[in-house]
Amino acid sequence: MAHPQPRSHIDRIPTYVPGKPPTPRAGLTTYKLSSNENPYPPLPGVVEAAEAAVAVMNRYPDMGSTALYDALAARLQVPVSDLVAATGSVALVYQLLAAFCDPGDEVVYAWRSFEAYPIAVTAAAATSVQVPVTADGRHDLAAMAAAVTERTKVVIVCTPNNPTGPSVTQSDLDAFLAAVPSHVVVVVDEAYLEFVRMDDAVDGLATYRAHPNVVLFRTFSKAYGLAGLRVGYAVAATPIAGALRAVSLPFGVSHIAQAAAIASLAAEDALLERVEALTVERARVAADLAAAGWDVPEPQGNFVWFALGERTAEFATACDAAGIVVRPFAGEGARISIGEPEANDRLLEVARAWHL
Incomplete structure (x- = not known):
């Protein structure tokens, strides 16, 4: 049968x-110490905002994440049209691959890096091209650029790199972007952005403004301590952001998560x-x-x-x-x-x- x-x-x-x-x-x-969670409790005002949101859980959340987008746009000085909210930055990986990869298209990323990358790539029926990190756990950006072929649709740069720890520098990222064709989407995954303390650190927002093919992934799960609510966001040029929103799960980011994220932004x-x-x-x-x-x-x-x-x-x-x-x-x-x-x-x- x-x-x-x-x-x-x-x-x-x-x-x-x-x-x-x-x-x-x-x-x-x-x-x-196994999940990179923030050991601190939620920031001041966040629990109260979440509790208030619970009172209207019988209603669907704002599918457009309007208030969250407005808060992020004001904080980052970017247009709302360049923002995409999702259930954690990991959901953005799936959305981007769904929007840009046909079966067999290649996705280049360092390895070892974030464990979800090969899962999402395979789920999209795309092909992983894994470029080994250096002996000290860093991205080999020159080797990654050399790995780009006519089948490459997406390149992912995880900085700081999870799980090895080092970040790429702005100078190295600039040289890498100059070597990657402009039709290839370059994701700069900044899940741990707030913890970076180094010279020549990546300025993600300046990089996105200078390169229309660059997408930033960020999250409220790590520094902001909202791992249990699952809310992340992307910053990208309007055409890319629109493609990510087009394949997003309707009502994916809950009203509680949106309220908690807005309150977290206010507790800087x-x-x-x-x-x-x-x-x-x-x-x-x-x-x-x-x-x-x-x-x-x-x-x-x-x-x-x-x-x-x-x-x-x-x-x-x-x-x-x-x-x-x-x-x-x-x-x-x-x-x-x-x-x-x-x-x-x-x-x-x-x-x-x-x-x-």
């Missing part, structure tokens, strides 16, 4: 592996204070790891990367025994979020005791 069969590429879609929660341990506070002082505290803690962790003999790639997100190869699972088990859960990538390494100081201290204890 014949059965319905999905499209042939569906069986090739990799499985997304989320960061797992910590194992409860009697008498020991455990910490989740508190946001900057928290982000600064996390970057200071990140610097402490990185310095202590270096002092213990670890060669950790330059962290510019809210996480650090341990290139452990075949010992990755062993290290993750040791962390779990200490009451912290990390995100292992089998055979490659482990990504560990910057969390509460006590959680970070536990990580440093494990790292110091580890046999390199």
Whole structure:
């Protein structure tokens, strides 16, 4: 008897592996450092805005995200027509590939990078072209430019790169854009933008204004601490933004998420204070790891990367025994979020005791 069969590429879609929660341990506070979540609670005024939005959950959300677009347009000084809201920046990856890729078209991105990229590319029946990161976890932009062919429709630059940590510089990005044909969409995925502290950092908005083929992806999940509400946004030239909106899920961003995002934008002082505290803690962790003999790639997100190869699972088990859960990538390494100081201290204890 014949059965319905999905499209042939569906069986090739990799499985997304989320960061797992910590194992409860009697008498020991455990910490989740596996999902790059913000350890702070929502910003001031956000819970109140979300609670007010709950009262009208019997109504559909504003499909046009009007108030959120207005707030973002005012903050970023961009036209509303250049904005696209979605259920997290990961949804924007799917929307962009749906809008620009035919089956077999190529999508170039660094690897290892964000785990959702190959999933979304395969789901779109497109072809992944993965360009290895350098030994210190950086994008090899020259190699990525060389990998562009007549079949390339999209290139993705994740900066800071998740999970390895380093960011590209504006100078390197400018040189890369000069080498990529103008008909290729270049995504600058800035999910961790707020945590960047480096010279010659990418100015995403200036880059989008100078290059009509550049799309910025940003999110409220990381620095703003709204991971549970799923709201991200893209900034792109009007034709590209319109294509992304055309393939978006109707009513995808909930009224609660929109209200919380607007309230988060209004709490900028508190946001900057928290982000600064996390970057200071990140610097402490990185310095202590270096002092213990670890060669950790330059962290510019809210996480650090341990290139452990075949010992990755062993290290993750040791962390779990200490009451912290990390995100292992089998055979490659482990990504560990910057969390509460006590959680970070536990990580440093494990790292110091580890046999390199």
